[in-house]
Amino acid sequence: MNYVPGTASLIDDIDNVASCLPQTGSIVTDYNKHLVLLRDGRTLIGYLRSIDQFANLVFHQTVERIHVGKKFGDIPRGIFIVRGENVVLLGEIDVEKPCDTVLQQVSIEEILEEQRLQQQTKQETEKVKMQVLKDRGLSIPKADNLDEY
Amino acid sequence: MFRFQSLDEDCTLEEEDEGLVEEEDEIDQFNDDTFGAGAINDDWQEEHKRLAELDERDELAAGLSLGGGGTLGGEPDLGGTQHSSSSSSSSRLPPSAGRLPLPSSLPPLGFSSSSSGLPPPDVEDRPGDGDLAESLARLILEADPAIAGVGAAERPGPPPGPGLSGLHGLDQPRVLQQTSSIPHQHPHHPQLPPGPSASGLPPGPPPSSMLSYQQQQHLMRRGTAPMGQMNSHSIWENSMGFGPVSVTPGLVTHMEDSPLMSIIKEVGLPKRPPQGRNDEGRDLSERVPPPRSSSPVIGSPPVRAVPIGTPPKQPMSHALNHQIHHPTAVHVRAPVQHRYPTPFPERLSPNTLLNIANSPLCRGPFPPRVGPVLSQIQRAQLLNSQVAGFPRGGPGPPLLPGGGGFRPFFGGPPPPHGHRMGPPPPHGPPNHTPPIRHNTTHLHPQHRRMLTQRMQSRGGDRGRTGGDRRSRDPYSNLMTQKEKEWVTKIQMMQLQSTDPYLDDYYYQNYYEKMEKRQERERDSSKKEHTTKLITPQVAKVEHTYRPVQFAGSLGKLTVSSVNNPRKMIDAVVTTRTDDEEKREKQVWNKRRQILYTVEKMYSLLLEVQDFEKRFVQTPEEDRDALVEQHKSNTEQLCSSLMEKEWEDRVSDEQCVMIMSVRKGKRLISRLLPFLPSPQATAVVMAIARNLPALAKKDKQDQVLCWLVEPVSTVIQSLSSSSLTDLLQELQGSEGQLATVLHNKFGVTLLYLILSEGERMQSSDPNCQLMDDNRWTELVFSVTRELLSVPSSALSPPLFTPPNLLSLFSRYVDRQRLELLQDKLQMSALSR
Numbered sequence: 003m004n005y006v007p008g009t010a011s012l013i014d015d016i017d018n019v020a021s022c023l024p025q026t027g028s029i030v031t032d033y034n035k036h037l038v039l040l041r042d043g044r045t046l047i048g049y050l051r052s053i054d055q056f057a058n059l060v061f062h063q064t065v066e067r068i069h070v071g072k073k074f075g076d077i078p079r080g081i082f083i084v085r086g087e088n089v090v091l092l093g094e095i096d097v098e099k100p101c102d103t104v105l106q107q108v109s110i111e112e113i114l115e116e117q118r119l120q121q122q123t124k125q126e127t128e129k130v131k132m133q134v135l136k137d138r139g140l141s142i143p144k145a146d147n148l149d150e151y
Numbered sequence: 152m153f154r155f156q157s158l159d160e161d162c163t164l165e166e167e168d169e170g171l172v173e174e175e176d177e178i179d180q181f182n183d184d185t186f187g188a189g190a191i192n193d194d195w196q197e198e199h200k201r202l203a204e205l206d207e208r209d210e211l212a213a214g215l216s217l218g219g220g221g222t223l224g225g226e227p228d229l230g231g232t233q234h235s236s237s238s239s240s241s242s243r244l245p246p247s248a249g250r251l252p253l254p255s256s257l258p259p260l261g262f263s264s265s266s267s268g269l270p271p272p273d274v275e276d277r278p279g280d281g282d283l284a285e286s287l288a289r290l291i292l293e294a295d296p297a298i299a300g301v302g303a304a305e306r307p308g309p310p311p312g313p314g315l316s317g318l319h320g321l322d323q324p325r326v327l328q329q330t331s332s333i334p335h336q337h338p339h340h341p342q343l344p345p346g347p348s349a350s351g352l353p354p355g356p357p358p359s360s361m362l363s364y365q366q367q368q369h370l371m372r373r374g375t376a377p378m379g380q381m382n383s384h385s386i387w388e389n390s391m392g393f394g395p396v397s398v399t400p401g402l403v404t405h406m407e408d409s410p411l412m413s414i415i416k417e418v419g420l421p422k423r424p425p426q427g428r429n430d431e432g433r434d435l436s437e438r439v440p441p442p443r444s445s446s447p448v449i450g451s452p453p454v455r456a457v458p459i460g461t462p463p464k465q466p467m468s469h470a471l472n473h474q475i476h477h478p479t480a481v482h483v484r485a486p487v488q489h490r491y492p493t494p495f496p497e498r499l500s501p502n503t504l505l506n507i508a509n510s511p512l513c514r515g516p517f518p519p520r521v522g523p524v525l526s527q528i529q530r531a532q533l534l535n536s537q538v539a540g541f542p543r544g545g546p547g548p549p550l551l552p553g554g555g556g557f558r559p560f561f562g563g564p565p566p567p568h569g570h571r572m573g574p575p576p577p578h579g580p581p582n583h584t585p586p587i588r589h590n591t592t593h594l595h596p597q598h599r600r601m602l603t604q605r606m607q608s609r610g611g612d613r614g615r616t617g618g619d620r621r622s623r624d625p626y627s628n629l630m631t632q633k634e635k636e637w638v639t640k641i642q643m644m645q646l647q648s649t650d651p652y653l654d655d656y657y658y659q660n661y662y663e664k665m666e667k668r669q670e671r672e673r674d675s676s677k678k679e680h681t682t683k684l685i686t687p688q689v690a691k692v693e694h695t696y697r698p699v700q701f702a703g704s705l706g707k708l709t710v711s712s713v714n715n716p717r718k719m720i721d722a723v724v725t726t727r728t729d730d731e732e733k734r735e736k737q738v739w740n741k742r743r744q745i746l747y748t749v750e751k752m753y754s755l756l757l758e759v760q761d762f763e764k765r766f767v768q769t770p771e772e773d774r775d776a777l778v779e780q781h782k783s784n785t786e787q788l789c790s791s792l793m794e795k796e797w798e799d800r801v802s803d804e805q806c807v808m809i810m811s812v813r814k815g816k817r818l819i820s821r822l823l824p825f826l827p828s829p830q831a832t833a834v835v836m837a838i839a840r841n842l843p844a845l846a847k848k849d850k851q852d853q854v855l856c857w858l859v860e861p862v863s864t865v866i867q868s869l870s871s872s873s874l875t876d877l878l879q880e881l882q883g884s885e886g887q888l889a890t891v892l893h894n895k896f897g898v899t900l901l902y903l904i905l906s907e908g909e910r911m912q913s914s915d916p917n918c919q920l921m922d923d924n925r926w927t928e929l930v931f932s933v934t935r936e937l938l939s940v941p942s943s944a945l946s947p948p949l950f951t952p953p954n955l956l957s958l959f960s961r962y963v964d965r966q967r968l969e970l971l972q973d974k975l976q977m978s979a980l981s982r
Contacts, residue, residue, distance in 0.1 A: 007642050007643065007646055009638065009642065010641075013638065049626070051626065055641045
């Protein structure tokens, strides 16, 4: 199992690479999707179509998956072009693997609602924390998601 | 054009008849070929008929000219012949009108146009031989079909023959009008009625060079329907860019008469692909337009699978062909710009290079060296382009089908890739015929993508039973093989290294260690190997910089570059006379000297240390040389420590000097194992001797402790006498021992010596240690010192050898032993 360096190792992943053998007679459409986690926390799932040396990715039939607790929701997005520097990790989704997750899929509206609630509670706790610290004369600088130089 | 002009002198126009005869001979020569590119597939009988007719007309013309040749000195009256023969020509033309005469053949017919196209004064200046040249020139100009086409004007005069009605549909009606009107060509001035000439004509014909080649080609194509047959075989014979005279038989008659036509024949006309195919309602977009060079690429079949009707898509290479194959061609126009901007320039070059490589006449603008050069990359690309059209059927992942193409380029690409490439093709759908592999390197990437997609989709439709899933996805292969290779190439190029040990030392070592570890852990039965990074293996190429030189010139060029920068500042060394500064400088110089020595020794040492590794790697033949080098290195190292005068004694001074520097101490610690025993001993002695000084210098760094290990190894190999000597050295001068005890290293060293002595005594009863009293005395003094030194001053050693107590027990009484014990233990604990 030898591999090529850098983003060139993704070359094999492009298009629908199904590493399984076809079943007897039946036409098994095994399209392997890729999952990418971006720096801003989004999760995208789609067919990887093209790459370049910076690991800029072209995703086809992308779906953004939002996870809140045990629920998740898929938002279809279409074609995505991701700039390489924003990729945190990228992996192939093995269709073959038995899917025994505890996650429960819900509708888009529901998941968005859940997400909003989650954000809200988070903000509130943060606010309370800051207030408490301020009362004691301490302050923790908020580390932003994005890099600040 | 230049050729034409050169004929001015050659042509003897006074004797038309003789000229005619000559042309006939020439004609024979030119039409010598029976088969192949030179032959013309027309009916010789018809041709003969036409020739015969031509003869008749000639006589007629001759007669006419004799009759009316007043003003024109002996020149037949073209005008007269024109009019007289126009009818005959027009009557003759209908049969041949079906075969549209090429505009290019019109040149002689363009005489009327020439006359009309010329400014009036010329027409009047006809008479006289002096104008012969002029008229010839004009003739030549007009003979150019482009000019004839462009310069000609609407001429109401000569009636367009019935056969011309068909021709009107063509682009150049003007040209054709003249075609009909001038059946007979002679290099003479047309004496036209002023009427036609006065008709509003455009200004003189533009210089031929202005007309693009494409326009000319365009002209050619128009009149091609019946010529398809003739040209079909010659389209693909790219060896003759300007093919043999590919003109209609109808024109042959005209051609024969004029020396110009002979020129055209010789130079040849640009090829005209048959037009007929284009009229059929075929879907041409799917066909891969063939590259102009039909030379077979390595491993691919000749590009004949595509119907001949597809027009060439590379005017540039076409022109290139002409350039190559007829370096003396006149019709070389300014090459047309490529329609598509080529993002990857190499897309064109394999083709171009192939042209060059396979041209029968390898002369011309291209140096002969260009011939067989097909770089690895391009070869790989060519190979891959062949494969690109092939549907990647089969279960395996579509690994770089460039796996095959990669091999010539990289030494790396592993066999797994190779063997995976094997199965896919045979696993392909059984009832699916592989599509034709086209050489698509010259195409625009977009075009090629569409083609491959279409072919694949078609292949997918046919090959469903084989499980060709991949082809059913219409969005697959958005990234062409070429692009994939390009990305991979970029990544691999960054890893190219001629000396991996130099460039990436830690990586190499780390992986070696990992591998060794894993091999140890695993059984030999498990032949699993860890995932390895594929790195390209590039041969070592020595690049020596040689400054630019011209042969035969006096002196050298002063060219500054990265390797040879221009001198910006003239630095002059000035010595300062200040004494203090001198002293300071001396100190600094000395230090620099020491550092320099240390550096040199280090590089030698590193080579010595790497010797083993290198030895394993080098092939058999080079091993001896390596051994030799190794020996010399070690010798050099040794000698660097020696005294200058004595040559066999380790220089104290040198050692101390080296050891005064931090790096030097590390150097010595690494060097000791490699030194031969006596030398190592001597070094250790020197260290012991000078320990106070060294200890003083080492207060900050404590680097001396690095020496413990190698020194202990040396000590263990010492003989008893040398051990005693060492101990003595350690105690050499007064108060030395005290300082020794203050220093961690010193204490450790002392203990090492003592423990070694003890070991000797206990293990070997015949030990000579006790032979002279030195040892005992020394030990006594040590104990005395140990007891007297306050415990706080006693520096804790790095480790306390266990047998010290037994040593002391031999020499001291109980009371003192206990005291010593306390002290040592304390010092051990307080560490």
